[in-house]
Amino acid sequence: xxxxxxxxxxxxxxxxxxxxxxxxxxxxxxxxxxxxxxxxxxxxxxxxxxxxxxxxxxxxxxxxxxxxxxxxxxxxxxxxxxxxxxxxxxxxxxxxxxxxxxxxxxxxxxxxxxxxxxxxxxxxxxxxxxxxxxxxxxxxxxxxxxxxxxxxxxxxxxxxxxxxxxxxxxxxxxxxxxxxxxxxxxxxxxxxxxxxxxxxxxxxxxxxxxxxxxxxxxxxxxxxxxxxxxxxxxxxxx
Amino acid sequence: xxxxxxxxxxxxxxxxxxxxxxxxxxxxxxxxxxxxxxxxxxxxxxxxxxxxxxxxxxxxxxxxxxxxxxxxxxxxxxxxxxxxxxxxxxxxxxxxxxxxxxxxxxxxxxxxxxxxxxxxxxxxxxxxxxxxxxxxxxxxxxxxxxxxxxxxxxxxxxxxxxxxxxxxxxxxxxxxxxxxxxxxxxxxxxxxxxxxxxxxxxxxxxxxxxxxxxxxxxxxxxxxxxxxxxxxxxxxxx
DNA sequence: TAGTGGTCTAGACCACCGA
DNA sequence: CGGTGGTCTAGACCACTAG
Numbered sequence: 104x105x106x107x108x109x110x111x112x113x114x115x116x117x118x119x120x121x122x123x124x125x126x127x128x129x130x131x132x133x134x135x136x137x138x139x140x141x142x143x144x145x146x147x148x149x150x151x152x153x154x155x156x157x158x159x160x161x162x163x164x165x166x167x168x169x170x171x172x173x174x175x176x177x178x179x180x181x182x183x184x185x186x187x188x189x190x191x192x193x194x195x196x197x198x199x200x201x202x203x204x205x206x207x208x209x210x211x212x213x214x215x216x217x218x219x220x221x222x223x224x225x226x227x228x229x230x231x232x233x234x235x236x237x238x239x240x241x242x243x244x245x246x247x248x249x250x251x252x253x254x255x256x257x258x259x260x261x262x263x264x265x266x267x268x269x270x271x272x273x274x275x276x277x278x279x280x281x282x283x284x285x286x287x288x289x290x291x292x293x294x295x296x297x298x299x300x301x302x303x304x305x306x307x308x309x310x311x312x313x314x315x316x317x318x319x320x321x322x323x324x325x326x327x328x329x330x331x332x333x334x335x336x337x338x339x340x341x
Numbered sequence: 342x343x344x345x346x347x348x349x350x351x352x353x354x355x356x357x358x359x360x361x362x363x364x365x366x367x368x369x370x371x372x373x374x375x376x377x378x379x380x381x382x383x384x385x386x387x388x389x390x391x392x393x394x395x396x397x398x399x400x401x402x403x404x405x406x407x408x409x410x411x412x413x414x415x416x417x418x419x420x421x422x423x424x425x426x427x428x429x430x431x432x433x434x435x436x437x438x439x440x441x442x443x444x445x446x447x448x449x450x451x452x453x454x455x456x457x458x459x460x461x462x463x464x465x466x467x468x469x470x471x472x473x474x475x476x477x478x479x480x481x482x483x484x485x486x487x488x489x490x491x492x493x494x495x496x497x498x499x500x501x502x503x504x505x506x507x508x509x510x511x512x513x514x515x516x517x518x519x520x521x522x523x524x525x526x527x528x529x530x531x532x533x534x535x536x537x538x539x540x541x542x543x544x545x546x547x548x549x550x551x552x553x554x555x556x557x558x559x560x561x562x563x564x565x566x567x568x569x570x571x572x573x574x575x576x577x578x579x
Numbered sequence: 580t581a582g583t584g585g586t587c588t589a590g591a592c593c594a595c596c597g598a
Numbered sequence: 599c600g601g602t603g604g605t606c607t608a609g610a611c612c613a614c615t616a617g
Contacts, residue, residue: 585613595604
C-alpha cells in the first residue's frame with residue numbers, strides 16, 4: 104500500500120543492495136534521514152527496523168546504523184525465503200510448470216478436519232501436483248482444502264494459480280502460514296516423480312496457510328528434491 | 342530490557358496461552374487495553390504486533406483483534422523455533438550433554454575467511470562436537486571461530502557453553518544469525534556418530550552468527566538426525 | 580454512522596557510546 | 599560532553615467493516 108514507512112524502506116533497501124550505502128559502513132543518522140524523507144523519527148525507525156529484521160542493517164544505541172556485511176551464500180540450490188508464502192511461484196525467476204498427478208474429493212479425516220477447522224467427514228479436495236522447471240521435477244506437492252470455503256477449484260485453476268484464484272476470484276486475502284521443515288527418507292512416490300534414488304532424501308515442508316480472518320484454508324505437504332532446495336532465515340534477537 | 346511494550350506483550354501472551362483469551366475470540370480493542378495497561382496506542386500496537394508475528398493473534402482494521410486457532414502440531418520431533426539463535430541449548434527442556442570429537446587450530450581457507458570476515462590463513466578454531474540427550478546422539482556440530490576475535494576457548498568452555506563464555510566472559514553481545522536449512526544424504530561421520538543407516542538422511546543447518554557490532558563470529562554446520570528434529574516458522578505477509 | 584485498527588507526527592526522556 | 603538510537607506519549611487523520 105502507500106504507507107510512507109514502506110516506501111522509505113524500499114528506497115533504503117535499494118541503496119544497500121546497490122552499494123550506494125557500502126557494506127560495513129555507517130549510514131546517516133535518523134535525524135538526517137528524517138529530513139531527507141520528510142518524516143518523523145518514529146516513521147523512520149519503522150522503516151529501518153524492517154531492514155534490521157532482514158539482516159541488511161544493524162543498529163547500536165550511542166553509535167549509529169551500519170550496513171551488514173553481505174556474505175556470498177552462493178549455493179546451487181533454489182533459496183526459499185522465510186517470508187514467501189507460496190512455495191515456488193515467487194521465489195524462482197523462471198516460470199514453473201505444474202503437472203496434476205491426482206485431483207479428487209475426500210471426506211476429511213480427523214487430523215485434516217482439525218487442521219482446517221472443519222468437521223470430520225466434511226468434503227475436501229485432495230490435490231497432488233508435480234512442479235517442474237525446464238521440465239525437471241522439483242517438488243511434489245500434496246494439498247488439502249475445504250470445498251465449502253474454497254469452492255470452484257478446477258483443473259484450469261490448478262494449472263494457473265490457486266492463490267490468484269483465492270485472492271482475485273474469491274476475493275479473500277491470504278495472510279500468513281505456519282511451516283514445519285524436516286528431512287525425510289524418500290518414498291516410492293518421490294522415486295517415481297522426483298527421479299530420486301533410494302538413498303536420496305527429500306526436504307519436506309508441511310504448511311498450514313491462513314486467510315486474514317484467521318481461518319486456515321490450506322494444508323499442504325511439499326516434498327522437495329534435497330539437492331535443489333534450501334531454506335533461508337535471518338533471525339534477530341529481541 | 343524493562344520496556345513497557347515487552348512486558349505488555351508477555352502478559353498478553355500468557356493470557357492467550359492460558360486461554361484467558363479463548364481461541365478464535367476477539368480480544369479487547371486497543372483503547373481498552375491502553376487503559377488497562379496505562380499506555381499509548383503506539384505502545385500497545387507494538388506489543389500486539391509481536392503477537393501477530395508469532396501467529397498468536399490476527400488483526401483486521403474495522404473489525405478487531407482475534408486469537409488465532411492453535412493447531413496441535415504434535416510431532417515427536419524436537420521443534421526448533423526460528424527465533425532460537427543457539428541450536429539446542431534453549432529449545433530443549435532436558436539438559437543436553439556434549440562430547441568433543443575434534444578441537445584444533447587451522448589456517449582459515451578462503452571460504453571461511455570470507456564468511457568470518459578475516460584474512461585467508463588467519464588462525465581459527467575447528468570444533469566438532471556431538472550433542473546428546475539422555476546419551477542419545479542428536480546433532481553433530483562443526484564450528485569455526487576466529488581465535489583473535491574469540492580468544493581463550495578451551496575444552497572446559499566447550500563443555501559448558503560457548504555462548505555464555507562469549508557474552509559473560511568476553512562481554513560481547515550475540516545479536517543475530519543467518520541460517521540455511523537443507524536435507525542431505527548422511528555421510529560416514531553421520532553414520533558413526535549419529536548412528537544413522539546409509540539410507541537415513543540428515544537435516545543440515547548452516548549458520549553464520551553475528552555480534553551486535555555486525556561482526557560474524559561463528560560459522561557452523563549442524564547435522565541433525567532427520568527423525569528427531571524439525572524447524573518451525575510462522576510467516577506473516579506485510 | 581460508530582467502532583475498529585493503520586499510520587504519522589512533534590516532541591520528550593532516557594541509555595549508551597566515544598572523546 | 600554531544601551524538602546516537604530506544605521508547606513513549608497524546609493526539610490526529612484515515613481506511614475499513616459493520617449495522
